[in-house]
Amino acid sequence: MDFETITCIVLLSNLHQQGEADASCSVVRGHVEKSATRTVNILQLNINDTLKKLAELASILYSQNVHVACLQETKLNPRLNLKIKGYTVIRKDRLTSSGGGIAFLVKTPEVKFAEIFQSTSSSVNSNTEAQAINIFLPRHAITLVNAYHHDDSPIDTNLPQSLADTTAETRIILGDLKAKSPSWGCNVLNSKGIQLDDLVDELNMTILNTGENTYVSRINSSTLLRLLMWPKPF
Numbered sequence: 001m002d003f004e005t006i007t008c009i010v011l012l013s014n015l016h017q018q019g020e021a022d023a024s025c026s027v028v029r030g031h032v033e034k035s036a037t038r039t040v041n042i043l044q045l046n047i048n049d050t051l052k053k054l055a056e057l058a059s060i061l062y063s064q065n066v067h068v069a070c071l072q073e074t075k076l077n078p079r080l081n082l083k084i085k086g087y088t089v090i091r092k093d094r095l096t097s098s099g100g101g102i103a104f105l106v107k108t109p110e111v112k113f114a115e116i117f118q119s120t121s122s123s124v125n126s127n128t129e130a131q132a133i134n135i136f137l138p139r140h141a142i143t144l145v146n147a148y149h150h151d152d153s154p155i156d157t158n159l160p161q162s163l164a165d166t167t168a169e170t171r172i173i174l175g176d177l178k179a180k181s182p183s184w185g186c187n188v189l190n191s192k193g194i195q196l197d198d199l200v201d202e203l204n205m206t207i208l209n210t211g212e213n214t215y216v217s218r219i220n221s222s223t224l225l226r227l228l229m230w231p232k233p234f
Contacts, residue, residue, distance in 0.1 A: 040111070040135065042144070043069040046176045050074045050082060050103070058084055067107045068135065072148040072176045074101035090115055092131045102129050102148050102175075112136040116143070116163055126156035130175070132163035140169035147175030155179070155192050157199045164203065173205070183207055 043066045047053055050071065061069060061084065069087075076082060076093050083089070087105040094100035106113050116132040130147040143166045149155050155177055164171045180186040181193030183200070184207040200207060 040067045040137070040142075041065055042067065042172075042174075044072075044146075044174045045069065046072040046148075048073045048075070050076060051080060054082075054084070061087065061105065061107075066105075067111050068113075068133075068144065069105040070144065070146040070174055071103045071105065072101075072129075072146070073099065073150075074103045075099055076101050076103070088113075090131065090133060092129060094129065100129055100148065100150055102131055102146050104131065104133055104144070104146060106133070106135075116166065118159070118163055126159065127151055127153050128156035128159050128177075130159045130163055132166075134166065134168055141167075143168040143171040145171070145173040145175075147173060147177060149175075149177045149179075149192070151178075152191075155195050157195055161199060161203065171203075171205075173203075 041064060043060065043064065045057075045060075047057060050057065057069075060066065074082075074091065074093070075098070076091060077095070078093060082091065082103070084105060086107060088108040090104040090106065092102050113133045113135050116134060118130070118132075128147065128149045130145060132143060132145045135142040135144060143164055145160045145163045147160045160173050160175075164173055177192060177196065178190075179192035179196045180188050180190045181197055182189060183193070183197055186193065199205075
């Protein structure tokens, strides 16, 4: 049975090594065609060290029937191998320092996809990490951009913007960019929030977050850090 459209995107908070999430899972409904007979499930997760939580990650993938997972803070390097049965891994490790890193996990051969390669000069001197793939459905294509930014420096918005510049009918940018804005339910506005507000307007997209917190710190303070940008309806 062929895929028709996206049913939901799950924004999951940081995962403890024991497999418990820091905050509740937030399900963001996307556009669903009434005639859809099968849908694509997408997971976004700042995993904060993939190998330490591999069993828990696999459990989520299988139990939630995740077709594409977008991971941030994978903390992998070329010497570390990552394999999950039934999934193809597309990694972008941080090579300049420890930590960071992003990855797609695509359920194959069920999901047809192609990696989008960025120019080598697009991310020079930037702390923004981003990667993209195209997912091919029978009726249309979807561009998925997975992004991560770990510090207080400005986001290189040109990077996710250039990766999202495709001919796909649907373009989705999601990730953990440490950006805060009342536009997506935060109580404060920081400099990266201003950047993303401008990017959303420039790309004619909208934020699908519900305002529910996506991160709870170890001292029980909560905030909304994971974002989903979706095209505005015509």
